[in-house]
Amino acid sequence: MLIALLPGDGIGPEVIAEAVRVLAAAGARDLVFETAEVGGAAYKASGHPLPQATLDVARRADAILFGAVGDPDCDRLERHLRPEQAILGLRKELGLFANLRPAKLFPELADASALRPEIARAIDLVIIRELTGDVYFGQPRGLRKTDKGLREGFDTMRYDESEIARIAKVGFETAMARSGRLCSVDKANVLETSQLWRDVVMEVSADYPEVELSHMYVDNAAMQLVRAPGQFDVIVTGNLFGDILSDQASMCVGSIGMLPSASLDSSAKGLYEPIHGSAPDIAGQGKANPLATILSAAMMLRYSLGQADVADRIEAAVSRALETGHRTADLGGNASTTAMCDAVIAALG
Numbered sequence: 606m607l608i609a610l611l612p613g614d615g616i617g618p619e620v621i622a623e624a625v626r627v628l629a630a631a632g633a634r635d636l637v638f639e640t641a642e643v644g645g646a647a648y649k650a651s652g653h654p655l656p657q658a659t660l661d662v663a664r665r666a667d668a669i670l671f672g673a674v675g676d677p678d679c680d681r682l683e684r685h686l687r688p689e690q691a692i693l694g695l696r697k698e699l700g701l702f703a704n705l706r707p708a709k710l711f712p713e714l715a716d717a718s719a720l721r722p723e724i725a726r727a728i729d730l731v732i733i734r735e736l737t738g739d740v741y742f743g744q745p746r747g748l749r750k751t752d753k754g755l756r757e758g759f760d761t762m763r764y765d766e767s768e769i770a771r772i773a774k775v776g777f778e779t780a781m782a783r784s785g786r787l788c789s790v791d792k793a794n795v796l797e798t799s800q801l802w803r804d805v806v807m808e809v810s811a812d813y814p815e816v817e818l819s820h821m822y823v824d825n826a827a828m829q830l831v832r833a834p835g836q837f838d839v840i841v842t843g844n845l846f847g848d849i850l851s852d853q854a855s856m857c858v859g860s861i862g863m864l865p866s867a868s869l870d871s872s873a874k875g876l877y878e879p880i881h882g883s884a885p886d887i888a889g890q891g892k893a894n895p896l897a898t899i900l901s902a903a904m905m906l907r908y909s910l911g912q913a914d915v916a917d918r919i920e921a922a923v924s925r926a927l928e929t930g931h932r933t934a935d936l937g938g939n940a941s942t943t944a945m946c947d948a949v950i951a952a953l954g
C-alpha cells in the first residue's frame with residue numbers, strides 16, 4: 606500500500622511525523638510512504654503550491670495523509686499560487702467529494718469542551734460535508750470595478766442536482782449505518798442553491814424510507830450545535846456550511862486539535878487530514894495537538910486500507926492516553942506534541 610505523505614506548512618509536518626510514528630507502533634501492515642511537498646513549502650521550493658510531482662504521487666497512492674497548508678508569507682500572492690490552492694486542487698483533481706468529519710466526545714475531555722460537561726457528553730455526530738462544489742468552486746468569481754468605479758468582489762454559490770444527490774446518498778448510507786437519523790443543513794429560506802439542495806435531498810430520501818430525515822437552516826444549526834448537540838447524529842451539508850460547522854463542532858468536543866477527517870471519492874481512495882490548519886501562531890514550538898492527525902491516520906486504515914483492527918487499537922490508545930491525564934495546551938494541559946504522541950504509543954500496550 607502506497608501512502609502519500611503531504612506534511613505541508615506550519616504544524617503540518619509536526620503532526621504528520623507523530624501520526625507516522627503511531628502507524629508504525631500500532632503495527633499497521635504493508636505501508637510504503639512517499640513524502641512530497643505541498644502548500645507554501647512547495648511554492649517556496651518550486652514556485653507552485655501543488656507541483657505536478659506531488660499530484661502524481663497523490664494519484665498513484667492508495668491513500669493520502671495530509672497535514673495542513675497555509676503560510677502568512679503567501680497571503681498576498683495571486684490566488685492560484687496560494688498554499689490553500691493545494692488542498693482545494695487535490696480535492697477537485699481526485700474527485701474527493703465526500704468529507705466525513707466525526708465529532709465525538711472522549712468522556713475524559715468533558716471538562717475541555719466549551720460546553721457544559723452534561724451537554725458535551727451527549728456529542729457523537731458526523732458532519733458529511735460536500736467538498737468539490739459550492740461557492741468554493743462556482744464560476745464566475747473575481748474582483749472587478751463597478752460602473753461607479755467601486756471595487757467589487759463576487760463569488761458564485763452553485764450546485765447541480767447530481768452533485769447534491771451523490772452527497773445526499775453518502776449522508777443516507779452513513780445514517781443507515783448509525784442511528785438512522787439524518788439532518789440536512791441548508792439556507793433554503795434565502796438561497797436558490799439551498800432550495801435545490803433541499804428538493805434533491807428529499808427526492809433521494811425516497812430510496813431510504815428507513816432513515817428519518819430532517820432539515821435545518823444553517824443559522825439555527827449553529828445555535829443547536831451548542832444548545833443541544835446530542836440531537837444530531839448525521840449532518841449532511843454543503844462545502845461552506847460544513848467548513849464552518851465542523852470548526853464549531855470541534856470546540857464542542859474540546860479542541861480543533863481533536864477532529865480528524867476523511868475525504869473520499871466513490872471508491873476506497875481517500876485523503877485523510879485533521880480539520881485544522883497550519884496554526885502559524887504555534888508552529889515550531891512543539892505545542893500542536895497531534896491527536897486529530899493520529900485519528901485521521903486511523904480513519905485511513907479503516908476506510909482505505911482495510912485495517913479496521915489497527916484503527917480500533919489506535920483509537921482506543923488515544924482514549925487511554927487521555928484517561929491517564931495527558932493533554933496538550935489546547936486541552937488545558939502542558940504535554941508537548943511529542944509527549945502526547947508518546948503517551949498514545951505507550952497506551953498501545
Ligand code: NAD
Nearest residue numbers: 673674675676861862880881882883884886887893894935
Ligand atoms: P488554524 O486551524 O490553523 O488555527 C486556528 C487556531 O487553532 C489557532 O489559534 C491555532 O493555534 C489553533 N490550532 C489549530 N490546530 C491546532 C492543533 N492541532 N493543536 C493546537 N492548537 C491548534 O486556522 P487559521 O488560523 O484560521 O488558519 C491558519 C492557516 O491555515 C491559514 O493559512 C489557513 O488558510 C490554513 N488552513 C488550512 C487548512 C488545511 O490545510 N486543510 C485548514 C484550515 C486552515
Ligand code: IPM
Nearest residue numbers: 674689692693848880881882
Ligand atoms: C478546511 C480548510 C480549507 C477549507 C481551506 C484551507 C481551503 O478550512 O479544510 O477545513 O476551507 O476547506
Ligand code: MN
Nearest residue numbers: 848849852880
Ligand atoms: Mn476549515
